[in-house]
Amino acid sequence: MDPVGVDEDFRRQALTHLDALHNLAVYLTRNGSEAQDLVQETYVRAMRFSHRFQPGTHLRAWLFQILRNTFLTFYRLREREPALSEDGVPESGSPMFHDAPDRGGEQTEVGTDLERALARLPEEFRTPLLLAEIEGMPLEEVAHVMDCPVGTVKSRIFRAKERLRLYLKDYDQKTTNG
Amino acid sequence: MANEPETRYDEDPELTRLLRERLPRHPAPGSLRVAIVEAITPAPRPRWDWLWLAPSLVGAALAMVAVIGVATMLPVTVPGDPIQQIARAVVTEHARTLTWGGEQGVDVLPAALPRAMEESGLFVTKLFTGDDDLSLVSAAPTFVEQHRAISLGYMGRDGHAVTYVVMPGGTVTLPEVGRVQIESWRPLVRRESGFSLIMWKERKSNLLCALVADLVSDDDMTRLKQYFVKVRSATELSRTY
Numbered sequence: 177m178d179p180v181g182v183d184e185d186f187r188r189q190a191l192t193h194l195d196a197l198h199n200l201a202v203y204l205t206r207n208g209s210e211a212q213d214l215v216q217e218t219y220v221r222a223m224r225f226s227h228r229f230q231p232g233t234h235l236r237a238w239l240f241q242i243l244r245n246t247f248l249t250f251y252r253l254r255e256r257e258p259a260l261s262e263d264g265v266p267e268s269g270s271p272m273f274h275d276a277p278d279r280g281g282e283q284t285e286v287g288t289d290l291e292r293a294l295a296r297l298p299e300e301f302r303t304p305l306l307l308a309e310i311e312g313m314p315l316e317e318v319a320h321v322m323d324c325p326v327g328t329v330k331s332r333i334f335r336a337k338e339r340l341r342l343y344l345k346d347y348d349q350k351t352t353n354g
Numbered sequence: 355m356a357n358e359p360e361t362r363y364d365e366d367p368e369l370t371r372l373l374r375e376r377l378p379r380h381p382a383p384g385s386l387r388v389a390i391v392e393a394i395t396p397a398p399r400p401r402w403d404w405l406w407l408a409p410s411l412v413g414a415a416l417a418m419v420a421v422i423g424v425a426t427m428l429p430v431t432v433p434g435d436p437i438q439q440i441a442r443a444v445v446t447e448h449a450r451t452l453t454w455g456g457e458q459g460v461d462v463l464p465a466a467l468p469r470a471m472e473e474s475g476l477f478v479t480k481l482f483t484g485d486d487d488l489s490l491v492s493a494a495p496t497f498v499e500q501h502r503a504i505s506l507g508y509m510g511r512d513g514h515a516v517t518y519v520v521m522p523g524g525t526v527t528l529p530e531v532g533r534v535q536i537e538s539w540r541p542l543v544r545r546e547s548g549f550s551l552i553m554w555k556e557r558k559s560n561l562l563c564a565l566v567a568d569l570v571s572d573d574d575m576t577r578l579k580q581y582f583v584k585v586r587s588a589t590e591l592s593r594t595y
Contacts, residue, residue, distance in 0.1 A: 187394055194390065198382035212386045216393060223394045290377050309373045337366050 186226055186235075190219065193236050196311055197243050203306055204247050206295060217250075218243040237317040244303060244321060293343035301336035304329050436499075436526050440562065441546040441553065443498045448517040448549060448566040451492070451507055467493040474504040475593060476520055476561070482588035487511050488581055504591075508581070514574075516567040516581055520591050523555050523562040536579050539586060543575075550575055552582045559592045 197218060201211035221242050222229075229238055294302060304322055307313045308329070319326045471477055473495035483490045492507035496519070503521035510516060534543040541554035552565045565585060569578040 190394075191387075191391065194387060195379075195381040198386065199380045202380040211380070212383070212389075215382065215386060216390055219390045219394050290372065294377070305373075309370050310377060310379075337369050340369060341366075 183226070186229070187223070189235055190222055190239060193239050194219075196236070197239060199310070200240065200303070200306055201243060201247070203294065203302065204244075204299065214243060214247055214250075217246050221246065234317050234320065237313070237320045240307065240313075240321045241323070248299075289344060290340075293340050296343055297336055297339060301332050301339070304332045305336040305340075308333055437529065437542070437553070438546070440499055440521075440526065440564070441544060441551055444517070444519045444551060444553075444564040444566050445547050445549045447496055447498060447503075447505055447519055448515070451505065451517050452515055463490065463493060469493075470495045470504050470506075474502045474520075476502075476504045477592050478504075478589070479592060480588065480590035481506075482585045484508070485584065488516065488584060508585075510567075510577070510581070514567055514569055514577075516565060516569075516578070518585055518589075519564045519566070521562050522593065523560040526555070526562055528553060528555055534579075537583055539582075541582065541586075543579075545570065550578055552578060554586070556591070561591055561593070 194215070198211060198215050201214040201218075202208065205211045205214055218239065222239055225242075229235065294305075297305070300322075304318050307318045307321060308315060313321075315326050315329050319329045322329060322332075467478065467481075470493040481490070482488075488508050488510055490506060491509045492505075494505050494507075496503050496505040498519060498521045501521045501524070503519055506518040506520075508516040508518060528542045532542045532544050533540045536552075539554060541552045543550070543552050545551070548570065549566050549568055550570050553563065555562050563586075565578065565582050567574075567578055567581070569575060
């Protein structure tokens with residue numbers, strides 16, 4: 177990395193998105209230390225290629241795009257992402273991360289099911305859903321991150337929610353029956 | 355999935371609320387923030403007035419290595435070698451004669467020789483003044499290694515100058531290494547600074563004698579040895595005091 181020459185204001189603004197980037201990194205990698213590595217690599221790359229960032233555009237979307245591309249390049253190649261079935265849904269549930277904040281009682285239980293259901297979504301569905309619904313990012317920015325049209329983003333979010341409801345209902349039934 | 359049909363953006367408020375309220379967020383730990391800030395913040399630039407230090411140290415080190423390297427390649431001289439010091443002094447005398455021109459002519463030489471003897475403290479009882487091959491052209495007092503001496507200049511038929519230097523022998527002893535048998539004598543023959551020397555010592559008078567010329571090839575050296583025989587056999591000096 178060559179941080180020399182990077183504008184101080186650029187550095188400061190980039191750091192304001194650290195929490196959001198780390199949050200997505202956790203949901204992508206499902207591993208605390210790997211998430212930290214991913215975020216750090218994202219910032220290193222952002223500083224290295226800061227000259228490519230066009231001032232006036234959305235820095236947040238640019239950073240998320242770097243993070244996602246880095247994840248796809250390094251982590252997906254390592255087959256951390258579960259193999260997709262023909263319909264784009266993982267064949268089986270993946271083990272959840274266990275370092276989620278403990279909120280206690282019902283919330284923890286619901287949160288755990290929600291996390292488990294979210295983890296079963298393919299990355300193409302999970303990332304736009306998190307960016308739009310959790311980070312509150314406009315669909316245009318999500319489309320920039322995903323490098324696809326806005327319509328495709330809407331479709332993926334729709335299908336992501338559809339599957340989430342299905343998985344949550346499945347968990348609910350198991351809990352009721354159990 | 356890039357060509358999947360555009361579907362309406364599902365506004366499921368219940369699921370959206372569930373995601374936003376129940377899905378735990380994972381803020382970056384403090385250690386990560388510190389690590390990233392350190393990684394992307396440039397190190398403070400060194401003060402410019404210290405920038406000379408590194409290249410200066412490198413330069414000094416290189417100079418030291420160069421001095422050591424050159425010193426090991428320099429010719430080693432034995433500081434206490436009197437023969438070499440005398441040889442160099444004789445060569446210097448010869449070079450001085452060549453540079454300033456010592457040829458005095460037949461009308462001056464008879465007067466120059468007594469003066470040279472008087473000022474050098476050496477008395478010439480018998481002198482080779484020349485033949486068809488070699489002619490005496492000058493006689494002058496001189497100093498060799500802080501000793502008064504006499505310098506006799508000869509000129510060869512082929513134009514080579516030969517200088518014959520005689521000085522007090524003192525305690526100087528000629529080494530055996532480098533001695534060459536020339537007729538009944540065994541003088542020391544050596545090369546010094548591009549000149550050839552034949553040195554010998556008169557035991558009776560304890561005078562150190564040297565014949566020097568720019569005769570360095572094998573043929574020239576043979577001629578110098580012939581000159582040595584002429585001078586050595588026909589010259590006799592002693593110390594007046």
